[in-house]
Amino acid sequence: MALGVRERVQGVLAVVVALVAVAGVVAGCAAAGATPRPAGSDAAQAPTVTTTAVPGRADVDPGGEISVTAPDAALRDVALTGADGRPIAGTVTPDGHRWAATEALGYGKPYTWSGVAVGADGATTPVAGGFTTVSPERVVRAQFAQPDDATVGVAAPIAIQFDGPVADKAAAERALQVRTSVPTEGSWAWLPDDALGSRVHWRPKEYWTPGTVVDVAANLYGVNLGDGAYGREDLTNHLTVGRSQIVRADVTSHRMVVIRDGRQVMDVPASYGLGSDPNRITRSGTHVVTEKFDNKRMTSAQYGYDLVEHWAVRMSNNGEFIHANPASAGAQGSSNVTHGCVNLSTADARAYYDTAIYGDPVEVTDSPVQLSAADGDVYDWALDWDTWRGMSALS
Numbered sequence: 001m002a003l004g005v006r007e008r009v010q011g012v013l014a015v016v017v018a019l020v021a022v023a024g025v026v027a028g029c030a031a032a033g034a035t036p037r038p039a040g041s042d043a044a045q046a047p048t049v050t051t052t053a054v055p056g057r058a059d060v061d062p063g064g065e066i067s068v069t070a071p072d073a074a075l076r077d078v079a080l081t082g083a084d085g086r087p088i089a090g091t092v093t094p095d096g097h098r099w100a101a102t103e104a105l106g107y108g109k110p111y112t113w114s115g116v117a118v119g120a121d122g123a124t125t126p127v128a129g130g131f132t133t134v135s136p137e138r139v140v141r142a143q144f145a146q147p148d149d150a151t152v153g154v155a156a157p158i159a160i161q162f163d164g165p166v167a168d169k170a171a172a173e174r175a176l177q178v179r180t181s182v183p184t185e186g187s188w189a190w191l192p193d194d195a196l197g198s199r200v201h202w203r204p205k206e207y208w209t210p211g212t213v214v215d216v217a218a219n220l221y222g223v224n225l226g227d228g229a230y231g232r233e234d235l236t237n238h239l240t241v242g243r244s245q246i247v248r249a250d251v252t253s254h255r256m257v258v259i260r261d262g263r264q265v266m267d268v269p270a271s272y273g274l275g276s277d278p279n280r281i282t283r284s285g286t287h288v289v290t291e292k293f294d295n296k297r298m299t300s301a302q303y304g305y306d307l308v309e310h311w312a313v314r315m316s317n318n319g320e321f322i323h324a325n326p327a328s329a330g331a332q333g334s335s336n337v338t339h340g341c342v343n344l345s346t347a348d349a350r351a352y353y354d355t356a357i358y359g360d361p362v363e364v365t366d367s368p369v370q371l372s373a374a375d376g377d378v379y380d381w382a383l384d385w386d387t388w389r390g391m392s393a394l395s
Contacts, residue, residue, distance in 0.1 A: 044123035047073030051113065055129025062105035062133040063222020063231070069098045070117035070125070078115030078127050082106075104221055107230070108135035137228030140164040140197075142218055144237040146358060151242040154207040155288050156359020157380045158216055158237070159199065166198040167226030169393035175223050175231070178202055181213035189380070189391035192373060203380045203388065207361065208241040210261070215239075245355060247322070247362040249342060251275075251282055254333050256322070256342055258352065268348040269333025271325075273340040278369060280339050285371030286381035287315035287362040292353055296323065303339060311349040315342075315362045317376020322362070324349035 051068045053060045060066075066088075068078060074096035080088040088111070090101045105111060115127035145159035146152060158178065166172050169190050176188060186204040193199045202216075215238055220231030248257040251272040258266035273282035279302075296312035298319070299305065312323035318340070325343040332343055342362075344352065361381065364371070371382040380388070389395055 044121045045119065046123050047117040047119040047125045049073075049117045049125045049127055051127075051129075053111070053131045055113065055131055058132040059134045060105075060131050061222045061224075062107055062109070063219075063234075065100065066105060067098060067100035068113065068115075068127055071097055073097070073117040073119040073125070075099050075127070076116050076118055078113075081112050081114065083110050105133050107133055107139070109133050134224075134230065136230040138164060138230075139232045140166065140220075140225055140229045141232045142220055142235055144216070144218075144235065146237065146239060148236070149238050149240075151240050151357060152208075153289060153357050153359030153361065154210060154241060154244045154246070155203075155286065155361035155381060156208070156239070156241070157288070157378060158202040158214070158239070159378075160201075160218060160235075161193075161195070162198040162200075163195075164197050164229060165227070167229065168224065169198070169200070171223055172198075172220065172225055172231075173200065173393045175219045176200070176202075177217040177219070179215045179217075182209045182211075184208065184212060187389045187392050188394075189383075189388050190393060191377070191391070199377075201378075201380055205385050207244070210241055210244045212241040213239075214241065241359075242357060245357075245360050247352075247360065249282070249362060249364045250366050251284075251336060251364065252366045254335065256344065256348075256352075258355075260355070266348070266352065268344060268352075271328045271331040271333075271338050271343040272336040272364075272367070273338050275336055275368070281369045282320060282336075282338070282340050282342065282364055282367055283316070283318070283369050283371040283375055284364050284367035285379075287320065287364060287371060288378045288381065289356050289358060289360040289362065290314050290317075290378055291358070292356055294353070296321065300339065305339075310346065311353040313353055313356045316371065317378070318374070320375075322349065322352060322356075 047070050049070050052065050075092060078099040080101060088101050089103045090099050092099045110130055110132045112130040113127050117125045117127060141163045143161050173188050184204050186202055188200050188202045190200050218235040221234045223231040225231060244261050246259045254270060256268055256270040257264060274280040292313040295308050295310055297308050309323045309325060312321045314321050320340050322342040324346040326346060328337055328343040331337045371379055373379055
């Protein structure tokens with residue numbers, strides 16, 4: 001009987017020891033993880049704040065997004081201030097989580113953040129620190145060939161001229177946007193430039209649809225154009241495509257025909273470039289009207305003339321015009337004797353001059369010499385579509 005009692009007591013002690021051991025294991029698990037918080041004492045967590053213009057940077061893009069975000073907190077009294085003490089204009093989202101600048105910053109300028117992000121539990125994180133925008137080695141200016149709100153012909157290219165070389169053409173091209181009121185397939189192409197700068201043209205695959213409204217945006221400010229150059233400013237251009245007017249100039253016919261909106265409106269005697277001289281042949285291919293003059297001085301040291309011609313419409317930069325020339329009246333309609341121009345009577349030249357606008361196509365055919373890059377700035381339609389697209393920096 002005594003031995004049985006002792007055995008029961010030992011059994012009870014074993015259970016107590018086992019329970020203590022289990023408790024020790026539980027306590028050990030709690031110590032290995034996160035420190036448990038006392039009931040009702042959640043510690044406040046400082047909000048996370050991020051900025052696109054990181055404090056301490058000295059190469060921030062002044063034309064890019066400049067913003068500060070606190071995804072789990074409300075931004076209060078956020079400001080971005082220049083060295084002159086003037087705050088940069090900006091807006092806060094309705095939820096108070098994001099502030100963004102609404103004006104571009106200057107090149108090579110210091111700016112300072114200020115403000116605070118306040119979490120739901122009252123914890124705060126300051127919006128602070130400073131940065132400096134990039135200082136370009138040079139700034140490149142761009143310019144559209146046509147003034148804003150111009151009405152153009154159906155072959156008009158969108159032409160942008162840069163006053164300095166653009167090394168990173170892909171970066172520049174990504175900053176260019178063309179929007180059209182009529183769906184229009186087109187492409188940018190970078191062309192050789194004789195002005196020690198760079199130039200890029202956009203043309204549609206086919207002639208523009210008359211009445212198309214075109215809006216072009218060149219968002220170049222702050223864009224790194226390569227070799228230390230940055231874009232000077234953003235530009236926009238608004239164009240409207242006018243009526244369709246196409247000149248059909250078959251050099252073997254000795255006539256010039258004008259088709260307006262699908263209807264023939266002129267068919268007049270003409271004389272083209274002398275076929276026996278390759279330097280005087282009127283080039284075959286689609287030329288583009290670029291400018292016109294009621295009086296135009298024309299000179300050639302090679303052929304020894306210096307004279308003023310009237311009602312001159314330029315169709316290429318190699319000296320080809322459609323103009324009046326009473327001196328060749330006897331050849332107009334019967335033979336080609338000019339130095340490459342299209343000669344008309346004074347009355348016919350004036351009638352055509354009054355209707356011509358920038359971008360009208362002049363389709364010259366049956367000439368043995370083709371229009372090419374050697375003939376000036378606007379030879380866009382002398383290139384087939386695949387070649388043209390291949391001249392894009394993003395092709």
